[in-house]
Amino acid sequence: MSKVVFKRPKALADVVTHYCPGCSHGIVHRIVAECIDELGIQERTVGVAPVGCSVLAYNYFNVDFFEASHGRAPAVATGAKRARPDLIVFAYQGDGDLASIGMAEIVHACNRGEKFTVIFINNTVYGMTGGQMAPTTMPGQVTTTSPYGRDVNQIGWPIRMCELLSSLKTDGFIARTSAHSPAEIIKTKKAIKKAFELQVANRCFTFVEVLSTCPTNWGMMPIQAQKRIEEELLPYYPLGVFKSPNGDASKS
Amino acid sequence: MAKVLMKGNEALAEAAIMAGCKLFFGYPITPQNEIPEYLSRRLPQVDGGCYLQAESEVAAANMLYGAAGVGERVLTSSSGPGISLMSEGLSYIAGAQLPVVVVNMVRGGPGLGGILPAQSDYYQATRGLGHGDFRVLVLAPSTVQEAADLVMDAFDLADKYRSPVMVLGDGLIGQMMEPVEFKKKEKVELPPKTWAATGYKGDRERSIINSLYLDPLELEENSWRLKARYDAMGRDELRWELTNCEGDYDVLITAYGSTARICKTVIETLKKQGISVGLFRPITLFPYPYKQLRDAAQKAKTVFCVEMSTGQMLDDVKLALEGSRPTQFYGRTGGIIPTPDEIIGQIEKILKGEEVDKR
Ligand SMILES: Cc1ncc(C[n+]2csc(CCOP(=O)(O)OP(=O)(O)O)c2C)c(N)n1
Numbered sequence: 362m363s364k365v366v367f368k369r370p371k372a373l374a375d376v377v378t379h380y381c382p383g384c385s386h387g388i389v390h391r392i393v394a395e396c397i398d399e400l401g402i403q404e405r406t407v408g409v410a411p412v413g414c415s416v417l418a419y420n421y422f423n424v425d426f427f428e429a430s431h432g433r434a435p436a437v438a439t440g441a442k443r444a445r446p447d448l449i450v451f452a453y454q455g456d457g458d459l460a461s462i463g464m465a466e467i468v469h470a471c472n473r474g475e476k477f478t479v480i481f482i483n484n485t486v487y488g489m490t491g492g493q494m495a496p497t498t499m500p501g502q503v504t505t506t507s508p509y510g511r512d513v514n515q516i517g518w519p520i521r522m523c524e525l526l527s528s529l530k531t532d533g534f535i536a537r538t539s540a541h542s543p544a545e546i547i548k549t550k551k552a553i554k555k556a557f558e559l560q561v562a563n564r565c566f567t568f569v570e571v572l573s574t575c576p577t578n579w580g581m582m583p584i585q586a587q588k589r590i591e592e593e594l595l596p597y598y599p600l601g602v603f604k605s606p607n608g609d610a611s612k613s
Numbered sequence: 614m615a616k617v618l619m620k621g622n623e624a625l626a627e628a629a630i631m632a633g634c635k636l637f638f639g640y641p642i643t644p645q646n647e648i649p650e651y652l653s654r655r656l657p658q659v660d661g662g663c664y665l666q667a668e669s670e671v672a673a674a675n676m677l678y679g680a681a682g683v684g685e686r687v688l689t690s691s692s693g694p695g696i697s698l699m700s701e702g703l704s705y706i707a708g709a710q711l712p713v714v715v716v717n718m719v720r721g722g723p724g725l726g727g728i729l730p731a732q733s734d735y736y737q738a739t740r741g742l743g744h745g746d747f748r749v750l751v752l753a754p755s756t757v758q759e760a761a762d763l764v765m766d767a768f769d770l771a772d773k774y775r776s777p778v779m780v781l782g783d784g785l786i787g788q789m790m791e792p793v794e795f796k797k798k799e800k801v802e803l804p805p806k807t808w809a810a811t812g813y814k815g816d817r818e819r820s821i822i823n824s825l826y827l828d829p830l831e832l833e834e835n836s837w838r839l840k841a842r843y844d845a846m847g848r849d850e851l852r853w854e855l856t857n858c859e860g861d862y863d864v865l866i867t868a869y870g871s872t873a874r875i876c877k878t879v880i881e882t883l884k885k886q887g888i889s890v891g892l893f894r895p896i897t898l899f900p901y902p903y904k905q906l907r908d909a910a911q912k913a914k915t916v917f918c919v920e921m922s923t924g925q926m927l928d929d930v931k932l933a934l935e936g937s938r939p940t941q942f943y944g945r946t947g948g949i950i951p952t953p954d955e956i957i958g959q960i961e962k963i964l965k966g967e968e969v970d971k972r
Pocket residue numbers: 412413414415431454455456457458459482484486487488489490495
């Protein structure tokens with residue numbers, strides 16, 4: 362007798378996404394959907410999509426959704442969660458959305474200890490608008506608006522959101538993972554699951570940054586893009602749990 | 614219920630709670646601070662109530678989007694510079710057809726301007742609140758009692774039309790103390806909020822709170838849907854008040870909000886001198902009672918528009934009259950409130966066939 366060992370999570374809509382081959386968005390969507398299924402929270406989960414490549418995330422999950430304005434997903438999530446604390450609310454944001462235009466909203470949501478979950482896709486570029494420089498773009502990285510490479514003397518160093526947010530005193534769960542290999546994808550799932558579990562327990566603000574590929578705007582094949590994360594990003598963006606509510610922050 | 618003496622801002626805040634408002638998001642700015650201060654005391658006493666001071670008006674408007682999107686009644690209040698920052702969120706709220714109530718206690722502008730009462734945000738409220746094909750219903754109170762009454766109505770109207778509703782006051786209405794009675798409103802039949810994003814249980818379509826339409830035909834459809842609602846408001850929600858319009862008058866004043874109050878004093882004073890002047894006071898600024906103003910102007914030789922701005926409502930007055938009557942305009946702005954004597958002086962000029970002072 363055959364047994365089903367791999368199937369589409371219930372919380373993931375049965376549609377074709379518009380993501381490019383090798384893009385991490387699809388992987389992280391699946392992980393989020395698996396967590397929703399495993400925790401049995403589909404009927405009370407509400408997502409908040411950003412402006413960025415994942416703007417259409419509301420079509421890809423079988424849950425109610427908001428589409429927020431650029432960078433404001435944490436404010437929208439705050440409004441929804443404060444109005445209906447029984448809902449499980451998650452915001453899904455890119456690095457331009459969260460670390461540039463939405464910097465104020467994420468910092469204050471984190472500092473207020475809003476009890477929702479933020480999934481932060483850091484692919485070091487503005488994917489949707491065609492690969493412009495982001496606040497997370499690496500030193501020397503060539504983008505369409507940093508044609509000579511990111512010059513840290515002109516524009517500063519890439520912003521490390523986990524480090525920044527974990528410096529705030531308010532309790533929270535803050536972790537950085539990566540989607541560049543099967544082993545790291547499994548760890549990403551663990552972190553995202555932990556974040557949702559903490560929200561279900563009404564504990565604290567929960568934030569998972571996922572180092573992600575954008576093969577299209579990096580001008581790389583998917584395998585090459587995964588290698589880039591490992592070789593270029595990991596030394597600057599260390600993985601690990603930066604803060605957890607009981608205080609046992611551990612870097613892996 | 615007995616009358617109580619209250620500041621306009623506080624009366625308005627209490628009225629919001631009576632209307633079932635559960636949440637307030639805002640950011641401090643003069644001259645409306647009594648609203649968030651009052652609600653920070655009162656909302657925690659309300660079941661499910663939440664008062665939250667946002668990090669900015671940008672965030673506050675987007676919090677409104679979130680709270681309205683899950684189906685709760687939500688309020689914000691601000692003044693010029695803060696309303697400008699809310700533009701983004703309000704455009705998304707209008708596009709996504711969400712009901713919210715916004716209070717603007719107008720102060721002088723542009724820029725940081727001043728903190729004294731003005732009516733210089735008329736264009737912003739009635740025409741330019743944000744990008745895209747949208748309007749909001751605008752209600753302009755001229756007494757504390759009316760501010761309280763209109764706030765209660767604003768929540769019903771927002772729900773009825775799935776649209777932001779703005780209560781446009783000014784520093785004078787907000788700061789002034791007057792007796793107010795919180796009248797129990799009869800319950801209005803409103804459609805259930807089946808569109809709210811309250812969790813997908815399979816018993817309806819998924820609720821998606823959204824203003825993105827990549828298909829131009831769908832986006833056009835949404836814009837016409839909104840337009841149809843504005844047309845319906847224009848049919849069913851017009852409000853205006855006529856003062857001293859029963860008899861004959863050569864001059865019909867048009868003014869709204871605080872300025873209309875001052876003009877009522879003008880009318881009383883002139884009456885004693887045997888001069889009869891009428892007043893047309895629009896209460897809905899969008900939609901504007903064009904036909905009602907045109908009708909009231911029929912008996913007048915001149916329509917005299919008085920505002921605390923350099924002349925913004927004047928455009929609507931001219932649109933209403935369609936050239937059928939000449940108009941004169943007198944405005945003070947920047948926080949200067951015109952005195953009754955000042956306005957009487959101008960009316961005397963009009964009666965002599967002269968032009969009013971240009972500034
Ligand atoms: C107010 C505003 N400014 C600019 C834009 C244009 N815009 C759309 S997506 C985007 C960048 C998104 O990049 P990121 O958040 O990194 O997401 P990614 O596409 O890389 O997943 C920008 C600037 C916009 N939609 N709204």
